[in-house]
Amino acid sequence: xxxxxxxxxxxxxxxxxxxxxxxxxxxxxxxxxxxxxxxxxxxxxxxxxxxxxxxxxxxxxxxxxxxxxxxxxxxxxxxxxxxxxxxxxxxxxxxxxxxxxxxxxxxxxxxxxxxxxxxxxxxxxxxxxxxxxxxxxxxxxxxxxxxxxxxxxxxxxxxxxxxxxxxxxxxxxxxxxxxxxxxxxxxxxxxxxxxxxxxxxxxxxxxxxxxxxxxxxxxxxxxxxxxxxxxxxxxxxxxxxxxxxxxxxxxxxxxxxxxxxxxxxxxxxxxxxxxxxxxxxxxxxxxxxxxxxxxxxxxxxxxxxxxxxx
Numbered sequence: 525x526x527x528x529x530x531x532x533x534x535x536x537x538x539x540x541x542x543x544x545x546x547x548x549x550x551x552x553x554x555x556x557x558x559x560x561x562x563x564x565x566x567x568x569x570x571x572x573x574x575x576x577x578x579x580x581x582x583x584x585x586x587x588x589x590x591x592x593x594x595x596x597x598x599x600x601x602x603x604x605x606x607x608x609x610x611x612x613x614x615x616x617x618x619x620x621x622x623x624x625x626x627x628x629x630x631x632x633x634x635x636x637x638x639x640x641x642x643x644x645x646x647x648x649x650x651x652x653x654x655x656x657x658x659x660x661x662x663x664x665x666x667x668x669x670x671x672x673x674x675x676x677x678x679x680x681x682x683x684x685x686x687x688x689x690x691x692x693x694x695x696x697x698x699x700x701x702x703x704x705x706x707x708x709x710x711x712x713x714x715x716x717x718x719x720x721x722x723x724x725x726x727x728x729x730x731x732x733x734x735x736x737x738x739x740x741x742x743x744x745x746x747x748x749x750x751x752x753x754x755x756x757x758x759x760x761x762x763x764x765x766x767x768x769x770x771x772x773x774x775x776x777x778x779x780x781x782x783x784x785x786x787x788x789x790x791x792x793x794x795x796x797x798x799x800x801x802x803x804x805x806x807x808x809x810x811x812x813x814x815x816x817x818x819x820x821x822x823x824x825x826x827x828x829x830x831x832x833x834x
Contacts, residue, residue, distance in 0.1 A: 527564075527567070528596075528597075528600065529560060530560045530561070530563055530564040530567075531564070531593045531596060531597060532550065532597060533546060533550055533557055533560040533561060533564075534560070534561060534564055534572060534589070534590075534593060535590065535593050535594060535597060536549050536550055536662065537557065537561060537573070537580060538582055538586065538590045539659070539660055540660060541579050541580060542579065542580065543557050543558055543561070543580060544557075549661070549662045561573065568585075568589070570583070570585045570586075570589075571583050571585065571586075572585065572586035572589060573586055601804070601805060602804060604616075613644065614642050614644065614645055614806055614807045614810055615642075615644030615645055615807070616644075616645060616646070616805075616807055617645070617646045617647075617648060618645060618646070618647055618648065618664050618665070618807060618808060618811055619648045619650075619662060619663045619664050619665075620647065620648065620649050620650070620663065620664065620665050620666065620667075620811075621649075621650045621651075621652065621656045621658075621661070621663050621665075621666040621667070622649065622650075622651055622666065622667040623651070623652070623653050623667065623668075623669045623750065624651050624652065624653050624749060624750055624751055625653075625669075625750050625751060625767070625769075625770045626667050626669055626794065626819075627649065627651035627667070628651065629769070629770075629822065629826070630815075630818070630819045630822045630823065631649065631667065631815055631819070632649060632651075633822075634814070634815055634818045635647050635649065638811060638814050638815070641814070642807070642810060645807050645810075645811070647811075650663075653718065653748055653749055653750050654748055656668075658677055658797055658798075658799060659677075659799060664798065664799070664805070664808050665796060665797060665798045665808060665811070665812065666796075666797045667682070667794065667795070667796055667797075668794070668795045668796075668797050669685070669767065669792055669793075669794050669795075670792055670793070671792075671793075672793070672795060672797075676800070677797040677798060677799060677800070678797070678798045678799070678800050679795050679796070679797055680795060680796045680797075680798070680812065680816065681793060681794075681795055682793075682794040682795060682796055682816050682819050682820065682823075683793075683794050683819070683820055683823050684791045684792075684793055684794075685767040685768070685769060685791055685792050685793070685794050685823065686767070686768050686791045686827070687765055687766060687767050687768065687788075687789040687790070687791060687792055688765070688766060688768050688771065688775075688782055688788070688789065689728075689730075689763055689764070689765050689782065689783050689784040689788070689789060690757065690763070690764060690766065690771060690774075690775065690780040690781060690782050690783060691757055691760075691762065691763045691764070691780065691781065691783050692757060692758055692759065692760040692779065692780060692781075693778070693779075693781055694760035695714075695757075695760045695761070695762060695763070696781060696783065698760070699711075699713060699714070701783050702763075702783055702784050703784060703785060703786045703787075704732075704784060704786045704787045705728070705730040705732065705737065705739040705784065705787040706739075706787075707784070708728075708739060708741055708763070708784060709739055709740065709741065712742060713741070713743075713762070713763055714743040714744060714745070714761065714762030714763065715728070715741035715742060715743040715762055715763050715764075715765075716743055716745050716746075716753045716756050716757055716761065716762045716763065716764040717741070717743060717745070717746045717747075717753075718746075718747065718748065718750055718753055719746045719747070719748065727739060727740050727741070728741050728765055728789065729789065729790055730784070730787040730788065730789055730790070731787055731788050731789070731790060732787050736790055737787075743762050743763075744762075745761060745762060750766075750770065753766075754766065754770065754771060754774070757771075757780060758774065758779055758780065763783055763784070765789055767792055768826075768827050768830065769823055769826040769827055772826050772827050772830060775830060776829075776830065794819070794823075796812055796815075796816060798812065
């Protein structure tokens with residue numbers, strides 16, 4: 525087995541704390557992952573991990589080796605990037621994550637065109653509305669829609685995306701049109717929430733005459749899939765907060781109508797997150813520039829002709 529591949533596997537096992545998770549990350553089997561770690565330990569003459577029934581714990585030697593191993597892999601990445609730049613032959617694989625709505629509308633449609641332009645680059649795209657950890661999941665980049673917590677990642681702004689509170693006409697006819705955040709809470713409107721396991725109580729931040737204010741909204745429906753929320757709203761099940769681009773067609777058709785117009789939501793940022801060291805990779809820069817330029821055009825077209833709801 526390649527010594528470099530053994531080092532790569534060690535680094536991912538160290539970072540993920542699991543042989544099976546590292547095997548999935550490296551697109552191989554747990555048996556192969558275990559064999560690579562065993563071969564590396566034999567070569568070094570030391571134990572890198574203490575095995576327990578639940579988790580692998582790195583030994584002190586394993587912690588020391590990790591720092592050097594990371595530097596080795598980064599040096600290889602830098603050397604490969606330098607060759608790519610000098611020869612103008614970009615190749616390799618890019619691992620990307622994006623929210624469902626963003627990925628389906630603005631990323632996935634342009635991947636074939638990028639592949640046509642750079643035939644030696646392969647794309648691995650994951651779509652999910654759950655929170656993504658770029659580092660531990662071994663991603664090169666991730667598109668993020670929403671507020672970003674403190675992060676060591678490099679953030680590049682794609683666009684500020686206006687949001688809207690909307691519902692089906694049937695819901696408004698049955699429950700009324702709340703004009704403010706206060707009415708949402710006081711009248712206990714059914715609010716459709718995007719929520720993940722372990723998330724705190726849900727709040728919507730809305731504009732008020734005193735400035736942005738958080739409202740603790742409630743409702744009988746929650747999910748971690750934004751498109752499911754839109755479906756429930758279309759079915760008249762409640763009020764949903766959405767980036768306008770995700771519901772633009774439904775607003776044009778009248779299947780959804782704006783509510784809570786006096787206290788509209790704050791816009792949300794669509795950003796591209798990248799590990800700092802990955803920015804040196806020319807294929808990452810090429811994909812980022814390619815997709816962001818097209819995202820901006822598509823976002824403008826998606827909301828073209830709609831009135832200003834905010």
